[in-house]
Amino acid sequence: MPPASSSTGHANDAMDGERLSNESILSGEWSSNEDILNEYGYDPASMKRRAEKSMARVRELYDEGKPLFTREMIEDTQRQIDEIKSGEPPSMTTLSVIGMDGKRHENLWATIVHDNEVSAETDLLVAYTSDVPVMSFHHIQSLTEPTSDEPEHWPNRLTPITVNSCSRSNPYSEEAKDITAAQVAAGWDSCIEDFSRTETWRMLQAIFNGASAAPRLDIDKIVGFGLGNLTVGSMPHEDPWERTSGMQHALLVSLADLLEKQAGRPVRRIVQEPIYLDTCKEALRARGVEIAEPETGFLLVDERTLVITVSCNVPVRQIVADLARPAGMIWNRVEPEERRFSRGSVIDEDGELIEPYTTDEASSRVRDLVKGYTEHQLPEEDDEWFNDVAVYIRQEMEELV
Numbered sequence: 001m002p003p004a005s006s007s008t009g010h011a012n013d014a015m016d017g018e019r020l021s022n023e024s025i026l027s028g029e030w031s032s033n034e035d036i037l038n039e040y041g042y043d044p045a046s047m048k049r050r051a052e053k054s055m056a057r058v059r060e061l062y063d064e065g066k067p068l069f070t071r072e073m074i075e076d077t078q079r080q081i082d083e084i085k086s087g088e089p090p091s092m093t094t095l096s097v098i099g100m101d102g103k104r105h106e107n108l109w110a111t112i113v114h115d116n117e118v119s120a121e122t123d124l125l126v127a128y129t130s131d132v133p134v135m136s137f138h139h140i141q142s143l144t145e146p147t148s149d150e151p152e153h154w155p156n157r158l159t160p161i162t163v164n165s166c167s168r169s170n171p172y173s174e175e176a177k178d179i180t181a182a183q184v185a186a187g188w189d190s191c192i193e194d195f196s197r198t199e200t201w202r203m204l205q206a207i208f209n210g211a212s213a214a215p216r217l218d219i220d221k222i223v224g225f226g227l228g229n230l231t232v233g234s235m236p237h238e239d240p241w242e243r244t245s246g247m248q249h250a251l252l253v254s255l256a257d258l259l260e261k262q263a264g265r266p267v268r269r270i271v272q273e274p275i276y277l278d279t280c281k282e283a284l285r286a287r288g289v290e291i292a293e294p295e296t297g298f299l300l301v302d303e304r305t306l307v308i309t310v311s312c313n314v315p316v317r318q319i320v321a322d323l324a325r326p327a328g329m330i331w332n333r334v335e336p337e338e339r340r341f342s343r344g345s346v347i348d349e350d351g352e353l354i355e356p357y358t359t360d361e362a363s364s365r366v367r368d369l370v371k372g373y374t375e376h377q378l379p380e381e382d383d384e385w386f387n388d389v390a391v392y393i394r395q396e397m398e399e400l401v
């Protein structure tokens with residue numbers, strides 16, 4: 001599947017689609033939040049000026065080399081989320097997140113009550129509360145260019161991480177309710193079997209066995225991000241692409257086995273994916289795969305890590321580029337040129353400006369990072385599962401000269 005667009009919605013990601021930003025609260029989309037708008041003295045013209053100023057400041061800081069994402073930002077934000085989760089969630093509270101300028105910025109967080117939602121199970125109109133705070137990661141493009149949000153809806157862009165509300169319902173619960181963990185394990189076994197016969201696996205074996213890459217890279221863990229819902233994605237389906245998640249998880253464990261055999265010592269297998277069900281987790285743990293609760297997986301990425309991600313709904317590549325220089329990455333191929341869109345250039349059929357970037361868009365920093373890596377494009381015949389994905393192997397200094 002190609003990288004998802006940030007705004008067009010994702011078949012596998014109703015959960016992310018449910019995310020509501022504080023900006024949308026301020027935009028007045030949620031009539032139940034008029035109080036908030038008034039309290040914040042909503043004035044579109046002055047907010048637009050603030051937005052434009054902050055976009056320019058972000059660009060300046062970025063060009064000076066300031067990171068968009070730091071470990072401290074993630075840890076500090078997680079601490080505040082954990083505090084909210086540990087008690088009765090407040091209906092509204094103000095958090096402070098660390099910005100690119102190193103200063104703390106206000107982050108309004110509110111419990112959103114959705115009225116008139118239709119329950120898929122009963123067809124009845126229900127009201128439900130979306131009260132799980134989650135981190136949102138904003139790529140450099142969304143912080144510096146006016147895209148689908150009118151600038152005044154997002155006046156302060158200095159914070160690449162914000163805390164927003166997320167629905168608690170897992171989009172796969174209904175579809176997966178009769179699938180047991182044992183069935184997931186069996187379905188995934190057959191994906192692993194199928195994966196062992198792919199061109200992709202042949203190529204990976206050649207890369208990691210070749211030129212003593214593996215011992216030199218000294219990989220001690222593989223961390224996968226957003227590999228999809230394993231329960232639904234490992235069941236037999238008519239269309240091969242429906243087993244994408246099973247095949248991507250198969251790649252992760254097959255490669256871990258290979259590296260472990262080569263190194264003669266353990267290679268940790270870790271995955272971060274908010275839409276796992278208990279059945280996914282059980283099958284994963286039974287095969288020795290650890291589950292990193294969002295967003296702890298990012299904190300584990302270091303020089304001895306191999307990162308795997310395909311079309312994630314967060315800008316994994318931009319986060320990793322700021323946090324580490326991993327031993328290798330298997331992720332969407334990085335286009336050599338920045339894709340630039342001028343305002344208004346991407347319009348939908350209703351004439352609305354839409355978000356032109358993918359959720360895991362590359363950036364100048366991602367391009368700089370991969371300059372120190374050898375790129376191997378995965379074979380086209382396995383595009384159903386690994387569309388436009390490439391393997392990046394870190395070159396050592398002597399190889400670069």
Ligand SMILES: C[S@@+](CC[C@H](N)C(=O)[O-])C[C@H]1O[C@@H](n2cnc3c(N)ncnc32)[C@H](O)[C@@H]1O
Binds near residue numbers: 226272274
């Ligand atoms: C477009 S889907 C891609 C799924 C799969 N990799 C594929 O190629 O079909 C994006 C995935 O990113 C996941 N995701 C969203 N937020 C995430 C986060 N904070 N950490 C890891 N994965 C996340 C979603 O749950 C979803 O499964």
